Amino acid sequence: MVVPGYERRETVAFVEVKSPPPPANALSGAVADVTALARGLGVTLGYMFQKPVTVQYPEERPRISARHRGRHELERHDNGLEKCVGCELCALACPSKAIFVEGAENPPDAPVSIGERYAKTYIVNMIRCIFCGFCVEACPTEALQLKKVFELADYTRESMIYSKETLLAPAPKREATDSWMPG
């Protein structure tokens, strides 16, 4: 499958760098050197009048790309049922063994997910997680997503272990993106 914008491009192996021809005499060489120095000065002066690229983080929010791999979230269907069917493929895919899933039979009278099973326990250890996104790729029901939230620091180890309640998207329906965050 070719994702639009990600088509295979022609790659340039080497760019031939032409060394400047040797100066004809000492004077023209000196003139060329001084011109080069002046051009260098022009570059720095030009940058001085540009807007700095610094994002002054706490006051300014950074632009987060659509494919950013941030905090985990367990998605729901529009009817409020969980997408996760407790298959544990995410836990198997995880290279740092950060995910623990305990599946259980889905009670027919009060279904939690749409499948035959659901995740009774779903724990992500955010200290271990390396945000590689393999769990998201492994998920057959697209239940697990990595969102744009990146401010995950906390003061205790215990608070870094996210339970299912923390990870689950709020019921029944919400915006797929974090609307408070630009980009």
Added chain:
Amino acid sequence: MPDETIMDGLFGLDGATWDIILAVITALIKAFVIVNGLLLAFAYMTLTERKVLGRMQARFGPNRVGPFGLLQPIADGIKLAFKEDVTPRQANFWVHMVAPMMALIPALIIFAVIPLGPEMRILGQPWTWYVAKINVGYLYATAIASVGVYGLVLAGWASNSKYALLGGLRASAQVISYELAQGLAAMTALVLAGSLNLYEIVNQQVSSGLPYALYLPFGLIAFVIYVVAGVAESNRAPFDMAEAEGELGAGFHTEYSGFKWSMFFMAEYVNMINISALATVLFLGGWWPIPTDAPGFIQGLGPIVFLIKIGAFMFMFIWLRATFPRLRFDRLMSLGWKVLLPIALVNLLLTSAVVALWPLGVWPFAQ
């Protein structure tokens, strides 16, 4: 001093004695203002440098302490004052302690001879914008500046550290090498002015209506050489071999910390101001284009023009630092000895010939 003093006979002292007392008091006040002004300029020069370097690297520079980071130098000063002052056990204690002072004090006293503005009368009283008007003003400035390099050499030696010693040796070799080219370039201006008195040099340029840097081509060549040598003289990038951090740690001040270190820091920046001021006097005509004998109010603009010129030089120092990589030491030496010195020498000879052949003050190449 007043020509007819009203204090004649006051406290039983005659007018001449009062003139001396008042002259001493005025000089002391001026010295106090100049030294503190230089140190204040140093403090805000560090902020300006960090700001401008930041903008040239597409970032902001310090902007957290106070509005636009304007209180940053105060925060830095407090930090430096309270830092531990370490003297290495193997260091020569007294030399280690005296070296920073030997670097800083000459830097601070050079400014005494810089004429910031024309002699004028304020409220009918004569007023001068310098502490001392001495006939060997330029000689005084270079002599004192040469003492400053002892501070760097002694700091390198007394630290008993190989990096510091190498930095000190480099500093001395570099400063001595570039002093030649700088002195010869300055002599071009001195030959044109026919005087060593800095006030007279400025006055010549102002009255002839053209600063020596525009006396084409010799004045301009001398000016460029003077500025290049001045950058080397103040151990600034791209000639900061004495503190090439990639190879020497921090060079001569590797073993310094706290207030002694900040004295070296001050010396470097005050030297930059001094070199800018001397270049302004010698080549940019000081308060030119303000006429020396203008009416009082316009004369008062003289120091402002002078300070603007110094500011332009200071910006140039920062600009060079932001742009150019450091020279290799042997190339630095060959630039000084094989390029700048011969050009300055020939330039001086030709200027002297022209000055000798035409009557003083008439310049055939002036535009």
